[in-house]
Amino acid sequence: MPGIKEKGLALYRWLDRRLGFAKPVTEAAEHPIPANSASWWYVFGSAASVILMLQVVTGILLALVYTPTARDAWNSLNFLNHGLTLGWFLRALHGWGSDFMIAIVLIHMTQVFLFGAYKFPRELTWIVGVFLLLLTLGMAFTGQVLRFDQDAYWGLGIGASIMGRVPLIGAWLVHFMLGGPIIGATTFSRFFALHVFIIPGILIALVGVHVWMVLRLGINEWPMPGRLVRRSTYIQEYEAQTHQDGVPFVPDAAWKDVMFSAAILLAIMACAIFFGPIGPSGPPDPTIIQTAPKPDVAFLWIYAIFALAPPALETSLLLIAPVAVICVMLGLPLYAGEGEKHWSRRPVAVLMVCAIAVSLAILTSLGENPPWSPVMNAWSADPVQPKYLKDRTPLERRGAVVFQQMQCRNCHSLDGVGGKRGPELNRVATQMTESQLIRQVLQGSGNMPAYGSALSPQETTALVGFLETLNGNQMPARDLARPLAEGAPLAQPRQDGKQ
Amino acid sequence: MEDPLNHSIDDPSSDNPLNQPSEHSRRKFLFKVSLLLNGAVGAVLAAPVLGYLFGPFFKRNASYNNWVSVGTLDRFPPGETRLGKYRNPMGTPADGQTRTLPCWVRHIAGNRFQVFAINCAHMDCPVHWFPQSELFMCPCHGGVYYQDGSVAAGPPPRGLYEYKYKIAGNQLLIWAGELPTLSTEASVAGPGCASCQG
Numbered sequence: 001m002p003g004i005k006e007k008g009l010a011l012y013r014w015l016d017r018r019l020g021f022a023k024p025v026t027e028a029a030e031h032p033i034p035a036n037s038a039s040w041w042y043v044f045g046s047a048a049s050v051i052l053m054l055q056v057v058t059g060i061l062l063a064l065v066y067t068p069t070a071r072d073a074w075n076s077l078n079f080l081n082h083g084l085t086l087g088w089f090l091r092a093l094h095g096w097g098s099d100f101m102i103a104i105v106l107i108h109m110t111q112v113f114l115f116g117a118y119k120f121p122r123e124l125t126w127i128v129g130v131f132l133l134l135l136t137l138g139m140a141f142t143g144q145v146l147r148f149d150q151d152a153y154w155g156l157g158i159g160a161s162i163m164g165r166v167p168l169i170g171a172w173l174v175h176f177m178l179g180g181p182i183i184g185a186t187t188f189s190r191f192f193a194l195h196v197f198i199i200p201g202i203l204i205a206l207v208g209v210h211v212w213m214v215l216r217l218g219i220n221e222w223p224m225p226g227r228l229v230r231r232s233t234y235i236q237e238y239e240a241q242t243h244q245d246g247v248p249f250v251p252d253a254a255w256k257d258v259m260f261s262a263a264i265l266l267a268i269m270a271c272a273i274f275f276g277p278i279g280p281s282g283p284p285d286p287t288i289i290q291t292a293p294k295p296d297v298a299f300l301w302i303y304a305i306f307a308l309a310p311p312a313l314e315t316s317l318l319l320i321a322p323v324a325v326i327c328v329m330l331g332l333p334l335y336a337g338e339g340e341k342h343w344s345r346r347p348v349a350v351l352m353v354c355a356i357a358v359s360l361a362i363l364t365s366l367g368e369n370p371p372w373s374p375v376m377n378a379w380s381a382d383p384v385q386p387k388y389l390k391d392r393t394p395l396e397r398r399g400a401v402v403f404q405q406m407q408c409r410n411c412h413s414l415d416g417v418g419g420k421r422g423p424e425l426n427r428v429a430t431q432m433t434e435s436q437l438i439r440q441v442l443q444g445s446g447n448m449p450a451y452g453s454a455l456s457p458q459e460t461t462a463l464v465g466f467l468e469t470l471n472g473n474q475m476p477a478r479d480l481a482r483p484l485a486e487g488a489p490l491a492q493p494r495q496d497g498k499q
Numbered sequence: 500m501e502d503p504l505n506h507s508i509d510d511p512s513s514d515n516p517l518n519q520p521s522e523h524s525r526r527k528f529l530f531k532v533s534l535l536l537n538g539a540v541g542a543v544l545a546a547p548v549l550g551y552l553f554g555p556f557f558k559r560n561a562s563y564n565n566w567v568s569v570g571t572l573d574r575f576p577p578g579e580t581r582l583g584k585y586r587n588p589m590g591t592p593a594d595g596q597t598r599t600l601p602c603w604v605r606h607i608a609g610n611r612f613q614v615f616a617i618n619c620a621h622m623d624c625p626v627h628w629f630p631q632s633e634l635f636m637c638p639c640h641g642g643v644y645y646q647d648g649s650v651a652a653g654p655p656p657r658g659l660y661e662y663k664y665k666i667a668g669n670q671l672l673i674w675a676g677e678l679p680t681l682s683t684e685a686s687v688a689g690p691g692c693a694s695c696q697g
Contacts, residue, residue, distance in 0.1 A: 071595025153597065157623035157678065158639075164680025171682040176553070181563035181677035182600075185593035285596040287584050289617060289625040292638035306622065307640045311654040376627055376638050406632040411641065421641045449643045449651030454633045 028215055029254070032246030034238075036222035038253035041115070043260035044108035045214070049207060050261040051101040054268065055139075056200065058094040063196065066146075070188035070284070073148040077280045092272035095279075098140055100268050102298045105136050110353055116341025117220035119229045123333035125213040128206050130329045135203045140298045142195035148188060149280035154293030156183050165315045183286075218242060219249075223341035230338060292373060300367030301360050307372040308363075371420035374410040378418045385415055392469060399466025402459045406451065414470075422448060429471035433479045437464045563589060564676040569604055569614065571669045580605040580628050580646060583614065588676045602662060603628055603635070604671065605646060612671065615648050616660035616679045623680060626659065635659065660684055 016022045065084060067076040080087035109129065112118060118126035141159075145152045156178070163173035179186035221241055247253065278296075282288060295303050309317050343350050375382075384400045392400075403409065411421035432440065441460060444450035455463065468476065569583035583604040590598035603626070605613040615635070617625045624639035634651060635644040643652040648659035660679035665672050677683050 069593055069595070070597055071593055074596075154624055157618060160678055161618075161621070161623035161680045164682040166682070170680070174678065174680050174683050178678065181589065181683070182587055183678060184587065184589075184597050185591060185595070283596055285599070286617070286625070287582070287599055287601040289582070289601060289627060291625065293624055307654075311656065314654065314656075372641050373638055374636050374641050376636065379629075407629050407634065407636070410636060444652060447641065447652045449632075449634055449645070451632065453645075454631075 029250040030248040031215060031218075032242045033219045033249050033253055034221040034241045035245050035247045035252075037219045038247055038249075038256065039222065040256055040260070041111055042219060042253065043257045044104055044111055046257040047261045047264045048101060048104045048108055049211070051097055051104060051264065051268070052203070052207065054097050054265065055094060055101060056204075058090055058097060059196070059200075061090050062094055068146070068189070068192045068196075070148065070185040073146065073188065074280055074283050077147065077149075081277055081280075088277050089272055091277035092275070093268060094143075095277055096268050096271040096275070098143055099297060100264060100271075102136055102140055104264065105133055109133060110357075112220070113349065114343045114346075114353060115220055116223050116229070116343075116346070118333040118336075119339070119341060120231050120234055120333075120337045121217050122213070122220065123337055125210060125217065126333045127330055128210045128213070130326070132203065132206055132210060134326070135199055135206065137298060138199045139195065139203065140296060142191045142199060144296050144299075145188075145191040146195055147279045148284050150282040150284060150288065150291045151279070151293050151295070153183060153284040153286060154291065155295055156187060158293070158295075162318055165318060219253075220341075223343070225340075225342040225345050227341070228339055229341060290376075292376065294367070294370075297364065297368075301363035304363040304367040304370070307370065308366075373419075374421050375419040376410060378409040378413075379404050379407040382409055382414075382417045385417070388414060388470065393465070395462050396466045396469050399462035399464070402455070402463040403466055406454065406459075406463070408463075411448070425467065425470055427470060427472035427474065429468050429476040430474045431477055433477045434464060434468055435479060436477070437467050441467075564674050565589075566665065566667075566672040567675055568670045568672055569602060570671060572666065572671055573669070575604045575606040575612070575671065577606045577608050580630065582628070583671070583673075585673060585675060600675070601625070602673065602675070603659075605648075610666060612664050613648060614662040614664045614671075614673045616662065618660060618679050620650075620655040620657045620660060620681070621653070623678070656681065 062080065065076060065080055065087065067073055077091070080091050082088070112126065112129070145156060160174045160178055160183070163177050164170045166173055175181060177187075177190075178184075179190040218238060221238060282291060294300070305317070306314065340346055384404065389397055389400060408425075409418040411419040412423065412425045413420060414425060416424070428437070438460065440448065441455065441463060442450060442452040451460075565588035567585045567588050569585045575581050575583070581604055583602045584599050585602065587594065587598050587600055592598075601617045603615040603617065605615070607613065615626075619626050619637040619639065619642045621637065621642045622639055624637050626635040626637045626642070626644065628635050633646045635646075635648075637643070637653070637655075641653045642650070642655040644655070644659050645651045648661060650658055662673035662675050664674070
């Protein structure tokens with residue numbers, strides 16, 4: 001056995017005499033870091049790079065089988081899922097890896113922000129990090145397109161429609177994005193090149209720069225309340241801290257990074273096994289229009305903003321807000337490069353993180369189950385509950401049929417079943433009088449179309465008769481002025497449903 | 500303010516005799532010439548690359564579109580709105596399923612038609628036609644249009660995009676080939692445009 005060990009050492013020395021890696025690598029690994037930075041809070045960056053490696057490896061393995069053309073991509077994904085041993089698992093790893101990567105990058109960014117690590121001298125590290133976040137999101141979007149299914153097809157349309165809103169050069173941008181006038185083979189190839197060559201190339205290069213700067217400038221020390229960053233003194237203070245009270249990165253801090261990365265990889269594998277691969281949904285056939293396209297989780301919040309923003313503001317919001325947000329993120333370290341690092345003395349920063357996190361969470365959960373989208377099959381699929389039909393007159397029951405047949409249900413729910421785009425109608429009779437209901441049905445308003453030309457007078461009468469019964473056993477709304485104007489005493493609400 | 504980092508980084512160049520300004524050698528001159536030459540070659544190389552990349556920008560709109568059939572006239576009974584399908588005139592077999600595209604054909608009466616793009620004017624999602632309520636509804640953000648394509652409700656900034664059409668024999672042809680967005684609108688035709696009939 002000693003012979004093998006000696007031969008191994010000899011080979012190592014032979015290689016290192018030529019490569020010369022051992023010294024710089026050992027120095028980088030053992031570089032001193034502040035003792036308090038060997039913390040569980042400092043593990044997210046390394047976890048993100050480990051997931052990036054997972055994505056590269058699984059991506060290459062998928063590329064061995066995946067057919068990158070608009071015609072065959074969807075079929076090859078189904079072959080990967082169903083026809084190839086463990087193909088589904090590789091797809092699941094890649095898909096879940098992407099979700100985990102975005103999550104970890106966001107957590108890493110939040111931690112870096114709250115610990116003031118973007119301040120002097122690490123401004124550029126933060127700025128490169130902002131680009132890494134954008135590239136990660138770019139990978140997620142282009143990856144979604146390569147899962148060339150119905151959602152990918154219509155997602156491209158949504159992307160093109162956003163480009164089309166840019167003034168003056170909108171048409172050019174649409175053609176540039178689609179690689180032609182319409183979604184087709186060239187569009188697909190374009191996104192394949194972006195996902196497989198262009199974005200990963202830049203991403204890996206910038207990760208290199210990012211890590212290089214972390215090594216060169218040193219990891220951020222654990223912030224202490226009241227210890228302010230000053231350009232004139234910080235370098236000396238930091239060096240004093242690392243040299244007097246420092247520990248080598250390997251092994252003192254690195255074991256936490258390695259353990260956390262292992263845990264994250266296990267979590268990705270668990271998701272891959274338990275939840276399986278993501279998609280593909282229906283084939284990318286534009287003539288199959290029975291679809292409600294929705295973006296992947298990472299972009300649901302944008303989808304929600306599109307839906308909730310007032311239409312008049314939409315274009316400016318779409319075009320200006322992203323640029324403004326990116327500029328603010330890039331400018332942050334240049335504007336606030338000095339001063340307090342500790343979160344307890346930066347209430348505005350903490351408040352901002354909370355506000356952004358809560359907003360993103362709310363918008364994402366709304367996007368998950370969007371109340372603004374009509375339920376396109378509710379009119380034919382969701383029954384009118386029996387209690388709304390019991391003891392009703394033939395006219396009112398006819399009204400319930402009109403209610404379903406005219407697709408009212410696509411936007412209005414009864415007892416929570418149906419669309420949520422418009423108000424729930426369980427108790428509409430307590431909120432609107434008969435004449436108000438007639439007016440609303442015939443003329444519409446705001447987000448409701450006018451049904452004046454689609455409904456016959458008989459259908460309108462029947463529909464309003466049915467709506468009048470939806471009073472939740474409360475007193476229906478009444479126009480108090482009318483009986484007075486007609487010179488009659490206040491009447492009890494009508495129960496017979498007749499006009 | 501001067502960046503204190505400047506002092507913390509060792510800069511060996513300041514005291515390197517080779518970097519003194521007095522050092523003007525032939526080799527340095529040749530190196531500069533070589534850089535210039537390489538820059539020139541790079542620029543010559545970049546021109547066709549940029550042309551390749553941005554070529555589609557400079558193509559005229561009209562060259563994308565063509566008259567394509569959405570089917571025979573008897574597929575579209577008067578008074579009804581039906582889904583029509585057409586082949587992308589610029590399409591290739593590599594497009595696969597994306598080569599065949601849908602549109603909504605409204606046969607008003609006689610030779611009067613309206614052919615709408617499938618794409619909602621809001622975010623290009625596919626709108627559905629409901630003959631009972633005579634409405635187009637969009638599944639994404641709840642845009643609604645009347646049967647003539649005008650906005651009935653919701654966020655769309657304009658009515659449905661309309662294709663020019665003409666009748667050739669028993670075929671209904673539309674002028675199509677470009678994805679309609681707010682800046683690449685499908686047609687110049689307005690609702691009920693008589694001049695666009697063939």
